[in-house]
Amino acid sequence: MSTSPPPPGTPPPAPAGAPARKRILAVDDEPSARLLIARVLQRAGYDVTPASSAEEALEMLDKGKRFDLLITDKNLPRINGLELIRKARQVIADIPVVLITAAPDAAAVSGERLEAYLAKPFKNLNALEEAVRTAFEANKVHLARQEMQRTLNDLVSQLQARNKTS
């Protein structure tokens, strides 16, 4: 499975503030849903790689392919969506995730950090793009917070060190 070409007649708009197109891994066992997700996100200017199962997606990750976002259906045969997310994050720790699920509460219980939810069928196609955007934003926030946390931790440890020496 390779990246589908952008739909004809759709100008690939570059995301603001990013020179390269964001790479998205879209996993859904339903062919038409998979195709729809790919088309819509490609129109929105993303580089979409579809996968029909968690196994296929994990194989790509294992082979070293890198993605900026993972969008997956929760109900996948054999290895379900949440499991896939967990395993994907073992490869790319901070990858933002959009989970397609009818029950966000049940998914939240899993303890996995989820940047955005999406219900099937999608309210409209904007909702799909919206979810992806939200996920990137949430990830930025998440990364910023992590950065700040690290800075804070550094400061705390420097203070502690100084207190000891004085």
Place this chain on the structure above:
Amino acid sequence: MRLSIRYQIILLVSGLLLGAMAIYLTLATRLLSADTLDTLKASNVQLAATLADEVQVNIKATVDKLLYFGAEQSVEVTRPAGPLMEADPQLLGVEIWARSGEGFARVFHDESRDRLRQLGIPEESLDEARRRYPLDVEQARQAGGILLQNASVPPRLPLLRLTAISPDGMTVVVSDIRPGRLLSAFGHALRRAEAYLVDANGVVLVHPDEGLVLARADRSRDAAVQPALESPGGGGSHEFSGPQGDRLGAWSSVRLGRMFVIVEIPREESTRGARELVRRSVAFALGVLALALVLSVFFARRLAEPLQRLQDKMESISRGDFGVEVEVSSRNEIGTLAAAFNQMSRELATRERALMQANQQLIQSEKLSALGEMSAGLAHEVKNPMVGICGFSELGAHVETLEEAREYFALINADAQRANEILQNLLTFARPEQAALTGVDVNETVRGAVRLVAHQVQIGGVKLVTSYADGLPPVMGSANQLRQVLINLAMNGSHAMDKSETKVLTVSTSLAPEGRVLIEVKDTGHGMSEETLRKLFRPFFTTKPKGQGTGLGLSVSKTIIQQHQGEISVKSVLGQGTTFTVVLPAAIPGQRPTAGGSVAPAA
């Protein structure tokens, strides 16, 4: 081996008859023997007395005649004895002795020599007899004036010498008589009775067996004779054992001279009547028994035949052919039984119908319950094509080329078809049974069931593995009901794996022995305890929390499989998983399963 009623009746009748006969015969024989023994003794005594009388009368007459003759001769000595001889054919000779001085001298003698010749007896024999047994007046006097002696001379001459002393004691007349003269009296003796005359010494005087007379047989030591010789006179009877076995004896003394009439008879004569009675009674009893047997066979057959018919009908009922009736032909107990049987049969048919309806309703409601359980999966199943339909139709609004629009329309159409197919499948399954008894393709049915549950099962993260054998024969029954069973088994299996690490549900079909079809639903769940396995197919038994299961799923599944003449069984290992096995008979023409025969009213 158990005896049929017929033989029981026959045996009972025979036993009763034989028992009654045996008791009757024993009593009758005992009474009869006791009675006849007494009678026989009495008649023996009577006979002896009668014979004694006859002998006495006979001898008296002879003696009178001889004394008269003697008296005449003493007056007129020359008179011949011819007329006397002629008058008495048994008289062979006569002598008259008259007192002369101290003794007696023969004054006259005459012999019937012609008669001796006629009888083939040498004349000398008579002389020999007279020589051997000369006149013994003293002995005659002791005997009362009349003495009868056996003077036989073997081998030819059986002879009695009758000595009579005239009342004045002056004349003694001696006659030679053939024993036959007295024997005639003994000829009338009882059948099988032996009657004879002995003198005071026990020597046989007269006996039907001439040989004994000729031999002058001495019976003084004979058990029959001894008591007579020892008795003072008169008569009596006794029982004794002789060389001829147990015998009854009687004697009577003859008042003239010292002689005894002896009568003896085998003791068994007393039981002759009884034995005869037994013989005839046994013959009679056997006859009655034979008749009774023939009659009981006849009646037993009459009794057993309607019972046999009843039994046949019962067997056909037990094969599930309810409502059959047996002809009520008689008004006896069998008739009542048949009527009751018919009543029962009708009631069974009614109840069977009611049960069928209830069953159909139960199956239907259980089906709806299963649908409820599958609803989440089904909703997801329907939502999937909806994603495509909604998404592509919206995307289509922004297309710039017709080609692109066509592509989306095609995608929308495909998804709509799929959604329709799912709903159709669901509706078919949910619809109440429509009396569909058809040849069912097992693989097709299993595939349909798997399609319906696939999503629900996969929601729980279960891996679904299917394998279908080729060339399976069709089974007869209802595809929808079989599908219901499979859905139930698959849902149970997936529930059982909720907490398992490995979650594999295997559904497979294969050919079982005897042309049957085997369907297996295997999970890798927690397995079941012995306790659970035992209660598994009971209605309302459930391991699920309250409100989550009806507890009817497996019970209904079992009912459905049984209605298909099939079997459902389960094997389970705790912690390793459970395998349900359904075996269904192939639809062979002529073999009609009873499943779903009636139409369940829509609830």
